[in-house]
Amino acid sequence: MSRRARTRAATIAEIKQTALNLMRQSGTIDVRFTDIARAMGMTAPAMYRYYADRDDLVNALIADAFNDLGEAIAAARDTVPREDIGGRWRAAATAYRQWANKEPQLFTLILGLPMPGYVAPAGGLTSEASRRALFQFVTLFVDAQRTGQLRPPLLKDVDPAVVQCVQQKMAELSPEKLPQEVYQAMLHAWCSLHGFVALEAYGHLHWMSQEGRDALFDSHIRTIAQISGLPVANWPDG
Amino acid sequence: MSRRARTRAATIAEIKQTALNLMRQSGTIDVRFTDIARAMGMTAPAMYRYYADRDDLVNALIADAFNDLGEAIAAARDTVPREDIGGRWRAAATAYRQWANKEPQLFTLILGLPMPGYVAPAGGLTSEASRRALFQFVTLFVDAQRTGQLRPPLLKDVDPAVVQCVQQKMAELSPEKLPQEVYQAMLHAWCSLHGFVALEAYGHLHWMSQEGRDALFDSHIRTIAQISGLPVANWPDG
DNA sequence: TGTACATCAGTGAACGCGCGTTCACTGATGTAC
DNA sequence: TGTACATCAGTGAACGCGCGTTCACTGATGTAC
Numbered sequence: 001m002s003r004r005a006r007t008r009a010a011t012i013a014e015i016k017q018t019a020l021n022l023m024r025q026s027g028t029i030d031v032r033f034t035d036i037a038r039a040m041g042m043t044a045p046a047m048y049r050y051y052a053d054r055d056d057l058v059n060a061l062i063a064d065a066f067n068d069l070g071e072a073i074a075a076a077r078d079t080v081p082r083e084d085i086g087g088r089w090r091a092a093a094t095a096y097r098q099w100a101n102k103e104p105q106l107f108t109l110i111l112g113l114p115m116p117g118y119v120a121p122a123g124g125l126t127s128e129a130s131r132r133a134l135f136q137f138v139t140l141f142v143d144a145q146r147t148g149q150l151r152p153p154l155l156k157d158v159d160p161a162v163v164q165c166v167q168q169k170m171a172e173l174s175p176e177k178l179p180q181e182v183y184q185a186m187l188h189a190w191c192s193l194h195g196f197v198a199l200e201a202y203g204h205l206h207w208m209s210q211e212g213r214d215a216l217f218d219s220h221i222r223t224i225a226q227i228s229g230l231p232v233a234n235w236p237d238g
Numbered sequence: 239m240s241r242r243a244r245t246r247a248a249t250i251a252e253i254k255q256t257a258l259n260l261m262r263q264s265g266t267i268d269v270r271f272t273d274i275a276r277a278m279g280m281t282a283p284a285m286y287r288y289y290a291d292r293d294d295l296v297n298a299l300i301a302d303a304f305n306d307l308g309e310a311i312a313a314a315r316d317t318v319p320r321e322d323i324g325g326r327w328r329a330a331a332t333a334y335r336q337w338a339n340k341e342p343q344l345f346t347l348i349l350g351l352p353m354p355g356y357v358a359p360a361g362g363l364t365s366e367a368s369r370r371a372l373f374q375f376v377t378l379f380v381d382a383q384r385t386g387q388l389r390p391p392l393l394k395d396v397d398p399a400v401v402q403c404v405q406q407k408m409a410e411l412s413p414e415k416l417p418q419e420v421y422q423a424m425l426h427a428w429c430s431l432h433g434f435v436a437l438e439a440y441g442h443l444h445w446m447s448q449e450g451r452d453a454l455f456d457s458h459i460r461t462i463a464q465i466s467g468l469p470v471a472n473w474p475d476g
Numbered sequence: 477t478g479t480a481c482a483t484c485a486g487t488g489a490a491c492g493c494g495c496g497t498t499c500a501c502t503g504a505t506g507t508a509c
Numbered sequence: 510t511g512t513a514c515a516t517c518a519g520t521g522a523a524c525g526c527g528c529g530t531t532c533a534c535t536g537a538t539g540t541a542c
Contacts, residue, residue, distance in 0.1 A: 045519075157456070191430065192426075199349070211397075270528070271530090281488075291529095292530095
């Protein structure tokens with residue numbers, strides 16, 4: 001990697017980092033070339049050496065956010081031994097929650113109302129990143145299945161349409177096969193988790209104390225584990 | 239009500255309606271005085287006869303949105319007879335879902351990342367409206383309790399901090415008392431429901447077919463009812 | 477019922493501002509021979 | 510190693526645009542007597 005390429009990569013990193021900082025401190029999802037440039041001690045036109053467009057930068061931020069979230073989940077999950085599926089679920093869910101609380105703007109950027117100008121780039125970069133991020137949870141269920149720790153989920157009405165959709169999506173990532181109900185249970189789990197996390201990250205649960213929210217989260221993910229068939233045996237009592 | 243007051247009220251209604259239409263067709267949460275005025279065949283300064291500020295209008299829209307959502311939930315719920323608690327839950331949850339799908343911008347306005355400039359007005363108008371909206375679900379549980387249809391929820395770890403927070407919030411709206419676990423179960427129910435609804439409204443479940451999403455929703459709210467102690471007996475099999 | 481006055485809705489011009497983006501340019505960094 | 514050229518980062522000036530908001534005003538609608 002040439003020297004020029006290195007400084008160029010560093011500048012790109014700095015631009016993105018500056019953009020994130022501005023988002024955080026403004027509390028918005030908007031990001032202005034002129035503000036970024038000013039914060040970096042540069043002029044706005046210089047941005048065009050690195051991004052074709054303002055949208056181009058936003059797309060890059062979105063792709064990065066998905067990668068970051070995915071890595072955060074995977075890293076947290078993998079600090080818990082492979083046998084302790086319940087602990088891995090807990091760790092992954094907590095990472096999801098913490099990431100959203102730390103980066104509510106990014107969270108809304110990738111999992112909120114999509115920006116009007118935004119279209120997933122042709123190469124599928126973003127959708128690829130998003131899949132890797134969210135299907136970190138899937139490997140949990142696959143592991144549980146593999147180690148024989150997956151109980152049948154508490155579902156009475158498994159719908160073939162749902163199963164087929166998820167199965168197809170999953171096939172693109174892993175050849176693993178799971179029992180029918182599990183495909184649906186994973187979606188219930190993600191939706192339920194996401195609801196708590198989104199509401200909290202946007203401050204809509206802040207009429208509760210921090211302790212209350214922590215306890216609620218603990219109970220929430222425990223309940224989710226129960227109904228979706230994940231083991232909750234060696235769970236620390238909160 | 240004088241003639242002037244009537245036309246004034248009509249204009250205010252038209253402004254808000256126009257603002258909503260612009261949001262819908264732009265897909266954004268932004269709303270510009272100049273666009274509203276243009277769409278109404280007026281000039282921008284005329285807006286200042288009705289709203290002190292652009293923020294003033296946004297606040298009005300937020301308050302209206304909460305009222306609208308609350309009314310939609312209550313109306314749907316009350317089309318089902320009082321005895322059929324499970325059916326009432328289903329109707330209310332479906333109303334929540336449909337409202338979000340029809341008005342994703344409004345949904346994000348009231349339950350997404352709060353706008354930076356926004357502060358709940360001093361009179362507490364918005365928070366009052368938001369309470370009325372979301373606590374439409376609470377009355378479900380109160381009714382279930384009153385008619386003896388409320389089973390104990392599937393919760394093993396009820397946290398006093400959570401219970402106290404919710405109990406206090408509820409006391410402001412109704413003097414009714416519920417079993418400890420129920421307070422917590424209501425939050426689980428809302429969070430889980432919200433997760434599905436938000437993800438779908440923002441298009442993040444659109445890799446599934448409409449039928450798949452419908453089936454998943456049905457199963458989702460049924461599962462929620464099960465774990466939170468609401469009866470699911472006479473439930474139409476989806 | 478008519479008249480004099482007050483209130484209100486809406487206009488048009490203007491101000492100040494900041495944005496995205498283009499363009500011709502300078503100076504530094506890399507490359508070929 | 511040095512020289513000639515190409516590439517690239519960044520600047521400063523400028524364009525066009527649209528926004529929120531203010532202000533003095535006109536004309537219509539309501540009110541008091």
